[in-house]
Amino acid sequence: MAGHPLITAQLDALAARLPAPAAAELADGLWETYERRLDECGDPDRAAYAAVTDFGDADTITAAFLRHAPQRRVALLLLATGPIMAVLWGTALLTAHALAWPVPPAGKLLYGGALMATVALLLMTIRERRSYRRGRAMTVGALAALIALDVLMSLTAVTVGPVPAWPTALAVTASMLRILLALRALPSVLTG
Amino acid sequence: MRAEALKGHLDGLLLATLEDGPLHGYAVKEALREVTEGRIDLPTGTVYPALHRLEGAGLISGTWAVANGRRRRTYRLTAAGHAALSDQRAGWQEFATAVTFALKARPWPATP
Known part of the structure; x- marks a missing residue:
């Protein structure tokens, strides 16, 4: 399945902040979320936006790992x-x-x-x-x-x-x- | 359901989703959403730090595999995790019973 620049950008932001194993695990989760949303709506842009919204922002996720x-x-x-x-x-x-x-x-x-x-x-x-x-x-x-x-x-x-x-x-x-x-x-x- | 309402119960909920077998992070979130009929739908990204914390505490253990060409970490309950889940269940039953009694509507006292 093809990627999406919004998902890639979000994952780049997480990879710059978190250890590689955590970033790899989050990447799997975010791509999975994107693929599910894409199956539901069929529109890559809407699916990417919905996936990032559903996943949570990089600040919140990083803070949760750091805590x-x-x-x-x-x-x-x-x-x-x-x-x-x-x-x-x-x-x-x-x-x-x-x-x-x-x-x-x-x-x-x-x-x-x-x-x-x-x-x-x-x-x-x-x-x-x-x-x-x-x-x-x-x-x-x-x-x-x-x-x-x-x-x-x-x-x-x-x-x-x-x-x-x-x-x-x-x-x-x-x-x-x-x-x-x-x-x-x-x-x-x-x-x- | 608001996220703050889950404070103190998230660990038990995540452990319960793993009771039937190993799951990866997204599947844990989906299992929790399905079993609560959509009432608890956590932001996916926040499930992962919680799983890492549970793994650090020795309640779950993770293993890497490859799925759909991606690295995927799957978690299973450890013996300590099973024990912690039993404790969480017992604690919740006690708490829920106490709160149910406390919140139960009582009839107005009869006017003398």
Whole structure:
């Protein structure tokens, strides 16, 4: 059966936003809808318009996929555990007098900026409604950044700071757990 | 029937359509429309994200095949899906019975 430009355009829009398997499945559904409408009315243009209307718009479908996407769940989990990590590291740095550590101010600023950018990426991921792929890329970026930041902070605390006390040990353990969580989440985010 | 009226019941409805055997997304939508005599006619595109969510929860499983020259994903209920459907049915019966009692028209009390 011949195609229709309206259906092709709708599928192109969905394919640009969604993972390939989801786009392939939607393509089957939309062509099926079109073929049924064409059988009913016999007019390709009317059938295509009716099929697209019946199917729902690309924004609604993309938002529905994103609402339950693995990347959104991971971003929510990381944001929810953020305040706990902040308390743990805040206590560790205060008790270890981190302001006196021989770390250049530019390094501290860079670290703070990278941390804020990572939180912003996670917030943007959970607010993303239009592109599954963009949401996935932002989550992967945030996970990679969090792993790097956790490793850097833990190494600095252990090597530059004084003999680690229990708050530092607790914070480093929490960071290691978050790194494990991020590594475990990466495959589902990449393939989800 | 308005879509918001289905909130909280969509999963059970989709699981019920798969109880008799595997179906692909469009067939699920059509089965739901037919069994409700047209009262529930979901936008086709919204059925797919719901099926993906159910698959992610392990209640259904999907397999790819080729039909009419197109890739097609067909879903079937898993054991967990059958159990979830039974729970949904029991919950619905309880809810429907309670609401039916609550909404039942009562005669006006007799004037003394």
